Amino acid sequence: MPDALVADLRAALAPERVLAEPLELTLYARDAGIIEGHAHVVCFPLTTGEVQACVRIARAHGRPFTPRGSGTGLAGGAVPVEDPVVIVTTKMDRILEVDEEDRVAWVEPGVLNLDLTHSVAHLGLHYAPDPSSQQSCTVGGNVATNSGGPHCLLYGVTSAHVLAIEVVLADGSVALLGGVDAEPAGYDLRGAFVGSEGTMGIATRIAVRLTPTPPAVRTLLLDFLSVEGAAATVTGIIAAGIVPAALEMMDAEITRAVEDFVHAGFPRDAAAVLLVEVDGLPAGVEAAAQVVADVGRVHGARSTRVAADEAERALLWKGRKSAFGAIARIAPNYYLHDAVVPRTRLVEVLSRVYEIAARHRLVMMNVFHAGDGNLHPLIVFDRRENGVMERVTAAGEEIITACVEAGGVLSGEHGIGLEKRDYMPLIFGEADLDAQARLRHAFDPDGVANPTKVLPAGSRCGDLQRVPEGAWI
Amino acid sequence: MTLHLDDDELVSCVACGLCLPHCPTYRVTGEESASPRGRIAAMRAVQWSGAPLEGDFTRFMDLCVQCRACEAVCPSSVPFGHLMEGARETLASDTRYQPGWRRAGYRVLGRHRLLLTASTALAVGQRLRLVPRRFGLPRLALRRRPLVATGNDVWLFTGCVMDAWMRETHAAVMRVLAAAGAGVALPGPGAACCGALHEHAGLVEDAQRLARRVIGAFPGEAPVLVDSAGCGAALKGYGRLLGTPDAAEFSRRVMDVHEWLAARVDALPVPARRFPQLVAVQDPCHLRHVQKAHAHVRTVLGRYADLVELDDEGLCCGAGGAYAALHPDMAADIRARKVAAIARTGAVVVASANPGCAMHLAVAGLDVRHPLEIVDEVIRDGR
Numbered sequence: 142m143p144d145a146l147v148a149d150l151r152a153a154l155a156p157e158r159v160l161a162e163p164l165e166l167t168l169y170a171r172d173a174g175i176i177e178g179h180a181h182v183v184c185f186p187l188t189t190g191e192v193q194a195c196v197r198i199a200r201a202h203g204r205p206f207t208p209r210g211s212g213t214g215l216a217g218g219a220v221p222v223e224d225p226v227v228i229v230t231t232k233m234d235r236i237l238e239v240d241e242e243d244r245v246a247w248v249e250p251g252v253l254n255l256d257l258t259h260s261v262a263h264l265g266l267h268y269a270p271d272p273s274s275q276q277s278c279t280v281g282g283n284v285a286t287n288s289g290g291p292h293c294l295l296y297g298v299t300s301a302h303v304l305a306i307e308v309v310l311a312d313g314s315v316a317l318l319g320g321v322d323a324e325p326a327g328y329d330l331r332g333a334f335v336g337s338e339g340t341m342g343i344a345t346r347i348a349v350r351l352t353p354t355p356p357a358v359r360t361l362l363l364d365f366l367s368v369e370g371a372a373a374t375v376t377g378i379i380a381a382g383i384v385p386a387a388l389e390m391m392d393a394e395i396t397r398a399v400e401d402f403v404h405a406g407f408p409r410d411a412a413a414v415l416l417v418e419v420d421g422l423p424a425g426v427e428a429a430a431q432v433v434a435d436v437g438r439v440h441g442a443r444s445t446r447v448a449a450d451e452a453e454r455a456l457l458w459k460g461r462k463s464a465f466g467a468i469a470r471i472a473p474n475y476y477l478h479d480a481v482v483p484r485t486r487l488v489e490v491l492s493r494v495y496e497i498a499a500r501h502r503l504v505m506m507n508v509f510h511a512g513d514g515n516l517h518p519l520i521v522f523d524r525r526e527n528g529v530m531e532r533v534t535a536a537g538e539e540i541i542t543a544c545v546e547a548g549g550v551l552s553g554e555h556g557i558g559l560e561k562r563d564y565m566p567l568i569f570g571e572a573d574l575d576a577q578a579r580l581r582h583a584f585d586p587d588g589v590a591n592p593t594k595v596l597p598a599g600s601r602c603g604d605l606q607r608v609p610e611g612a613w614i
Numbered sequence: 615m616t617l618h619l620d621d622d623e624l625v626s627c628v629a630c631g632l633c634l635p636h637c638p639t640y641r642v643t644g645e646e647s648a649s650p651r652g653r654i655a656a657m658r659a660v661q662w663s664g665a666p667l668e669g670d671f672t673r674f675m676d677l678c679v680q681c682r683a684c685e686a687v688c689p690s691s692v693p694f695g696h697l698m699e700g701a702r703e704t705l706a707s708d709t710r711y712q713p714g715w716r717r718a719g720y721r722v723l724g725r726h727r728l729l730l731t732a733s734t735a736l737a738v739g740q741r742l743r744l745v746p747r748r749f750g751l752p753r754l755a756l757r758r759r760p761l762v763a764t765g766n767d768v769w770l771f772t773g774c775v776m777d778a779w780m781r782e783t784h785a786a787v788m789r790v791l792a793a794a795g796a797g798v799a800l801p802g803p804g805a806a807c808c809g810a811l812h813e814h815a816g817l818v819e820d821a822q823r824l825a826r827r828v829i830g831a832f833p834g835e836a837p838v839l840v841d842s843a844g845c846g847a848a849l850k851g852y853g854r855l856l857g858t859p860d861a862a863e864f865s866r867r868v869m870d871v872h873e874w875l876a877a878r879v880d881a882l883p884v885p886a887r888r889f890p891q892l893v894a895v896q897d898p899c900h901l902r903h904v905q906k907a908h909a910h911v912r913t914v915l916g917r918y919a920d921l922v923e924l925d926d927e928g929l930c931c932g933a934g935g936a937y938a939a940l941h942p943d944m945a946a947d948i949r950a951r952k953v954a955a956i957a958r959t960g961a962v963v964v965a966s967a968n969p970g971c972a973m974h975l976a977v978a979g980l981d982v983r984h985p986l987e988i989v990d991e992v993i994r995d996g997r
């Protein structure tokens with residue numbers, strides 16, 4: 142029997158765009174991470190006005206709200222906590238305007254990242270941030286998590302590509318942050334919003350920068366018999382003065398899992414492989430590819446394969462980008478971290494990470510954006526196994542501590558969400574957390590926008606807790 | 615309440631969401647309940663948490679086109695088709711999911727004489743303008759010329775609706791096979807229906823009964839060629855459906871007709887001149903995602919016509935066997951995307967290796983032909 146909140150939402154949107162049946166709600170309990178919550182109601186607005194209506198009605202009934210795009214987030218950002226109104230943007234999926242000359246596109250938040258790139262490909266342009274989930278995730282979700290991707294090594298992460306954002310704030314009003322002009326006046330609130338994970342409101346229209354597609358590109362696959370050799374090659378390439386467009390590493394286990402899916406000819410017996418891409422003008426690309434191959438050889442690369450054509454290149458990237466999905470071939474659940482460590486300490490951190498997993502009798506794999514030191518240590522497990530969650534949690538905590546001790550940070554790109562929230566005190570002091578809480582408070586004084594995410598409870602009063610409370614619901 | 619699904623299959627989805635954009639019903643709705651990931655989550659809710667079968671769960675399952683695009687793109691190789699068939703089998707046996715009138719409809723497909731008579735009646739009805747266009751039927755022939763066997767190098771599977779409504783396609787396929795030097799044997803009445811629609815509807819026993827009949831209709835060792843992608847996928851799946859060595863052996867003999875021809879493409883005549891129009895290739899889901907034999911269509915057809923690819927990565931057209939008849943609105947919304955993708959190619963002729971897709975797209979006003987009808991036309995023009 143629908144309650145008053147549901148009835149009001151149905152009247153404001155349309156009955157079929159407001160879901161409240163138990164089974165329907167179950168499907169919105171989680172994102173691509175492992176934490177589950179519970180939604181009170183799920184709605185699908187079509188316009189900024191409808192998003193405003195959702196926010197206002199939620200408030201009128203004393204409910205918080207949680208924005209959601211495609212639900213591919215890995216940190217629990219879109220997991221509904223405190224029985225919120227879940228506001229899904231997937232039906233707001235129009236590309237509103239493409240300005241070829243200024244290379245700017247205005248899009249609705251539910252446009253899929255790869256759809257945007259496909260739709261401007263004929264203009265010789267693309268949208269540069271390319272998270273591995275790019276076929277599925279929304280531009281709104283990318284903005285909210287400040288997504289990175291393999292090619293962000295050269296091109297920069299999402300924040301470098303977002304010019305302006307129309308936002309429905311926590312009180313239901315609309316604000317335009319940033320602007321398409323070079324230097325909009327005032328504080329860069331656009332910068333504050335990017336990466337805010339739904340805690341500062343909902344993006345309803347986004348102006349993104351489009352990037353010219355480079356005329357030439359070379360993709361190389363280097364194959365190593367030791368992780369150390371691969372890691373040394375990563376540092377060596379950068380030290381040689383080359384910034385590849387992408388520089389990705391996969392360890393032995395993940396390489397095998399991926400190969401079993403794509404059949405791209407990844408070496409099943411390698412200890413690690415590097416996927417390196419250089420782009421630019423043809424002559425420069427040739428030279429850079431040569432340097433990459435040489436550095437690899439010096440550090441013991443067994444072979445270097447250069448993708449012969451676009452099809453081979455696409456297949457290699459498909460392998461890399463399916464890595465998280467492909468691990469279910471080994472076990473059905475994964476838990477991953479997203480820490481960034483200084484490139485020079487990669488080898489040392491990696492060996493500690495493997496050691497921690499071994500001690501907890503867990504299977505550990507590594508696939509990551511090596512170029513910027515953004516690790517993705519993945520623990521794979523079967524949740525049905527008795528007592529496994531405790532070991533996963535304990536290992537996770539040790540891993541993140543090891544990364545932070547090596548001078549790293551918590552999240553390179555997936556965001557903090559729910560999952561990494563209680564690790565925040567590992568890298569931020571009380572004063573830092575308090576400052577962040579105040580910024581959030583300025584946007585959302587009543588705490589209704591995606592509550593409990595990002596900042597640990599008590600960030601404003603020094604009452605910090607380390608245990609990921611409720612994190613394994 | 616349980617769905618009787620294999621827990622290991624059900625647990626294998628990691629909820630990564632990489633399948634979402636490839637699912638036609640998710641593309642149209644943007645809703646989890648209409649996505650592979652959401653459907654799996656709903657199956658889990660029933661099997662593991664006792665959610666009811668009737669109501670929403672049935673609705674979510676029924677809206678799936680069973681195109682299996684999700685299965686082909688899933689990096690975890692979740693066997694979605696098998697899970698969905700299992701869920702529907704439980705629905706069909708434990709609920710009123712397949713009411714009597716629907717079951718009766720499916721049974722007609724296995725009774726070929728009845729189907730032919732009914733089809734003639736429909737054809738007369740069309741002449742009298744008694745059959746509404748939105749039913750999406752092609753213009754049926756009043757008289758069907760009988761097919762005549764030409765040898766015994768290969769079998770041609772003739773099927774139910776395909777034989778009743780599109781026998782001219784079989785005739786064209788036989789002429790192309792003859793041009794490649796192959797004598798074609800035709801099955802007896804046992805090969806009346808492959809049972810794919812029954813299996814998709816959860817009527818597994820009916821499907822198994824039909825499968826046994828089909829196997830019996832193709833004695834010997836000769837390859838069994840199929841010119842309808844949906845039937846071909848079903849025949850290739852008999853090994854799993856029946857679980858017997860005989861069935862598995864039979865499935866190994868089954869090939870899509872393009873698959874067989876592609877290996878012998880040099881035996882086909884060199885065209886005097888190519889097909890005059892650009893042809894857009896539409897990949898039937900059960901050829902691309904299930905049989906993974908879509909490249910062979912290009913090998914064969916490309917010898918005779920200039921081809922252009924669609925930019926939708928094989929997104930389903932919405933035909934889905936009986937789907938377009940059962941969910942006309944959703945099927946039309948899905949088709950609109952396909953029609954737009956075809957329009958972007960600029961081609962006016964579309965090649966589709968599945969009669970269901972061809973009929974469904976033809977209703978939207980497109981000129982859709984079986985790839986081998988185009989090949990046949992070029993070969994005959996060259997004489």
Ligand SMILES: Cc1cc2nc3c(=O)[nH]c(=O)nc-3n(C[C@H](O)[C@H](O)[C@H](O)COP(=O)(O)OP(=O)(O)OC[C@H]3O[C@@H](n4cnc5c(N)ncnc54)[C@H](O)[C@@H]3O)c2cc1C
Nearest residue numbers: 210211212213214218272273279281282285289339344554
């Ligand atoms: C296989 C796989 C690979 C991945 N690879 C990468 C990668 O390489 N790099 C990377 O950065 N991430 C990666 N991710 C994580 C994820 O895809 C990104 O975080 C992505 O940006 C999430 O987008 P989404 O639309 O799915 O958002 P959701 O998961 O739905 O939401 C993510 C967060 O954004 C908020 N949000 C969503 N839409 C809006 C909006 N319109 N306004 C305000 N807040 C909003 C939500 O509340 C939530 O906090 C990967 C995930 C998977 C499953």
Ligand code: SF4
Nearest residue numbers: 627628630631633688
């Ligand atoms: S079905 Fe496969 S692709 Fe889809 S969410 Fe599950 S694991 Fe990912």
Ligand code: SF4
Nearest residue numbers: 637678679681682684
């Ligand atoms: S079979 Fe097709 S319609 Fe059904 S869930 Fe998979 S992709 Fe979607």
